[in-house]
Structures are given as C-alpha cells and as structure tokens.
Amino acid sequence: MQKRDWLLIALGDRMEPIQVQKTLFKFAQEANAPLAEIYQFEPYNWGPCSFDIYDDLAALRAEGFVEFVPAGSGWNAYRTTAAGQERVKELRSKAPAPQLAEIDRVREYVVSRGFRQLLRDVYKDYPQYAERSLFKTAPA
Numbered sequence: 186m187q188k189r190d191w192l193l194i195a196l197g198d199r200m201e202p203i204q205v206q207k208t209l210f211k212f213a214q215e216a217n218a219p220l221a222e223i224y225q226f227e228p229y230n231w232g233p234c235s236f237d238i239y240d241d242l243a244a245l246r247a248e249g250f251v252e253f254v255p256a257g258s259g260w261n262a263y264r265t266t267a268a269g270q271e272r273v274k275e276l277r278s279k280a281p282a283p284q285l286a287e288i289d290r291v292r293e294y295v296v297s298r299g300f301r302q303l304l305r306d307v308y309k310d311y312p313q314y315a316e317r318s319l320f321k322t323a324p325a
Contacts, residue, residue, distance in 0.1 A: 189241040199264045208295045216287035233314040
C-alpha cells in the first residue's frame with residue numbers, strides 16, 4: 186500500500202480538507218502502519234498538516250479517481266469518482282485488515298465531529314500540533 190492508497194480509501198463520498206488532514210493524521214499516529222505508508226505532518230494553521238496530501242489529491246484527480254467539489258466556503262471538498270470507487274474496492278481487498286479497520290474507525294470518528302470539536306480533540310491528544318494554530322481552544 187502507498188500513502189495515496191490510504192488517502193483514496195479514506196475519502197469516501199465527500200470530505201472537507203480539514204477532515205482529510207485529520208483522518209490521515211490520526212491514521213499516521215494510531216494505525217501502526219509502515220512509515221512508507223503514512224504522511225508526515227507538521228504543526229500548521231489548523232493543527233497537523235501534510236502538504237503532500239494536496240499533491241496526491243491533485244494526482245488522483247488527474248487520474249480520474251477523485252473530483253473536487255466546491256464547498257461554498259472558498260475551498261474544495263473531495264470525493265471519489267466512479268473509477269475511484271472501483272479502485273477503492275481493489276485496494277480494500279488487498280489492504281492489511283488492522284490498518285483497514287483503523288482507517289475506517291478514524292474516518293468515522295473525524296466526520297462525526299464539527300470543526301471546533303475536531304480541533305479540540307486533536308489538540309487535546311496531540312498538543313504539540315497546536316503550537317502554530319490559528320484556532321485557540323476554549324473549554325468545550
């Protein structure tokens with residue numbers, strides 16, 4: 186598996202950029218996946234960020250596996266195309282079961298939270314990634 190394979194599996198029907206970043210961050214931290222299969226993150230404006238994810242999203246778009254959908258807030262959301270969904274089926278059949286279960290668990294967790302709660306949760310668990318954040322946490 187490659188990093189971008191996990192990215193494609195995680196996307197599903199629609200994800201906002203913050204959700205993509207935090208899903209793959211938590212996967213990197215919690216899945217015990219090989220180093221070559223996870224993105225490297227740095228503290229940034231909204232917590233942990235890997236700019237390589239955006240390069241891979243653009244490549245997956247060029248290959249016809251992902252499409253960008255205007256989110257109405259000045260950025261794009263992402264979703265898999267029909268070809269992307271077929272590729273996800275192939276990838277899921279080859280993926281190691283523990284990591285597959287973890288990407289599914291993390292995605293479900295991330296998309297179930299609103300923006301503020303997601304950042305609070307990530308900053309609570311990984312405070313070193315909050316140091317450059319523009320979001321200042323407040324009690325929930």
